[in-house]
Amino acid sequence: MDNKIVSINVDAMKQKVASARQSIGSMAKERKDKALVSVLEKGIELSKRQLSALESVRKNFG
Incomplete structure (x- = not known):
């Protein structure tokens, strides 16, 4: 796999995780739906672990 492609995917995932965090914060304030917020x-957290794994692969093979 091309390192540039992996790098772009990791950066895009970081942006998506940051965006999702902001959305969850807004939802928690607006809806106070604790079960939904917990699932999200x-x-x-799973996405963050996947990002860490991708970054490790990129470092080891890049």
């Missing part, structure tokens, strides 16, 4: 936060 778990999804973000």
Whole structure:
């Protein structure tokens, strides 16, 4: 896989995670729906772990 492509994907994922965090913050304030916020936060944590794994692969093979 081309390092440039992996880099672009990681950067795009970082932006999506940041955006999702902001959305969750807004939802928590507006709706106070704790179950939904909890599920979304778990999804973000999973995305963060996936980003870390992608960055490790990029460092090891780049």
